[in-house]
Amino acid sequence: MESNSFFFDPSASHGNSMFFLGNLNPVVQGGGARSMMNMEETSKRRPFFSSPEDLYDDDFYDDQLPEKKRRLTTEQVHLLEKSFETENKLEPERKTQLAKKLGLQPRQVAVWFQNRRARWKTKQLERDYDLLKSTYDQLLSNYDSIVMDNDKLRSEVTSLTEKLQGKQETANEPPGQVPEPNQLDPVYINAAAIKTEDRLSSGSVGSAVLDDDAPQLLDSCDSYFPSIVPIQDNSNASDHDNDRSCFADVFVPTTSPSHDHHGESLAFWGWP
DNA sequence: TTGTGTTTTATTGCCTCC
DNA sequence: GGAGGCAATAAAACACAA
Numbered sequence: 595m596e597s598n599s600f601f602f603d604p605s606a607s608h609g610n611s612m613f614f615l616g617n618l619n620p621v622v623q624g625g626g627a628r629s630m631m632n633m634e635e636t637s638k639r640r641p642f643f644s645s646p647e648d649l650y651d652d653d654f655y656d657d658q659l660p661e662k663k664r665r666l667t668t669e670q671v672h673l674l675e676k677s678f679e680t681e682n683k684l685e686p687e688r689k690t691q692l693a694k695k696l697g698l699q700p701r702q703v704a705v706w707f708q709n710r711r712a713r714w715k716t717k718q719l720e721r722d723y724d725l726l727k728s729t730y731d732q733l734l735s736n737y738d739s740i741v742m743d744n745d746k747l748r749s750e751v752t753s754l755t756e757k758l759q760g761k762q763e764t765a766n767e768p769p770g771q772v773p774e775p776n777q778l779d780p781v782y783i784n785a786a787a788i789k790t791e792d793r794l795s796s797g798s799v800g801s802a803v804l805d806d807d808a809p810q811l812l813d814s815c816d817s818y819f820p821s822i823v824p825i826q827d828n829s830n831a832s833d834h835d836n837d838r839s840c841f842a843d844v845f846v847p848t849t850s851p852s853h854d855h856h857g858e859s860l861a862f863w864g865w866p
Numbered sequence: 867t868t869g870t871g872t873t874t875t876a877t878t879g880c881c882t883c884c
Numbered sequence: 885g886g887a888g889g890c891a892a893t894a895a896a897a898c899a900c901a902a
Contacts, residue, residue: 663875663896683889705876708889713873715890873898882889 666706670696678710
């Protein structure tokens with residue numbers, strides 16, 4: 595099985611387990627331990643899982659490339675992936691079983707799962723970010739079209755108001771002849787319609803002209819999107835959730851995602 | 867071939883849970 | 885206090901463009 599076939603031979607007399615787990619060979623350690631090595635020590639480094647006997651074996655030097663941090667074979671990775679799909683946490687029994695099956699140290703299996711969970715979490719974060727971004731973009735586009743509609747309606751109201759005032763002035767011209775408003779007159783109907791509509795649409799500038807009794811709201815985020823801003827109580831949200839924008843609460847998922855075997859991410863986002 | 871960026875394997879240190 | 889998880893990190897292995 596290629597150059598690293600010894601991975602699959604747990605019965606081999608290398609004593610790999612002790613050699614690896616017992617840290618008897620500092621030159622094969624990674625991370626901080628390695629960083630402390632000088633150049634001379636580095637040049638003497640031997641492959642992973644080599645036994646003291648191997649180090650004196652010429653054939654060993656022929657067979658094994660120096661400085662090897664061996665990757666798992668595709669078969670090993672495949673089996674580990676399958677196992678990870680079933681359950682992303684590793685109970686001691688399963689770890690031992692998998693290690694035996696793969697010819698790896700239980701520690702290696704545990705490390706692989708640890709790293710795999712980290713990779714999965716990163717991917718999940720990317721997916722969540724993409725989802726949030728597309729939701730945000732869609733909301734932004736909706737907001738823009740609503741603003742445009744609103745501007746259009748406002749200018750319509752203004753022009754109709756001006757027309758109405760002009761008509762009234764013309765009608766008042768002959769002294770002593772103040773006609774009763776004819777309820778069938780299109781102008782009257784229009785004005786009444788505007789008045790009703792204006793009451794329904796809170797915060798229109800036009801309402802100030804037509805109806806001083808209508809509620810006067812500030813032209814703010816709150817006034818135009820009352821249903822968006824305070825959707826739900828976020829009192830138990832984390833600290834960084836408190837500095838939210840007008841749209842922040844819109845991103846609350848409408849349904850809780852189902853708990854799958856990767857429940858870790860759900861917890862990460864604070865979902866129950 | 868070589869420089870550089872990415873992925874994978876592994877360690878370390880800290881934290882939490884039992 | 886030991887076991888296990890996670891974040892941060894190192895370093896080998898790998899991919900790939902110039």
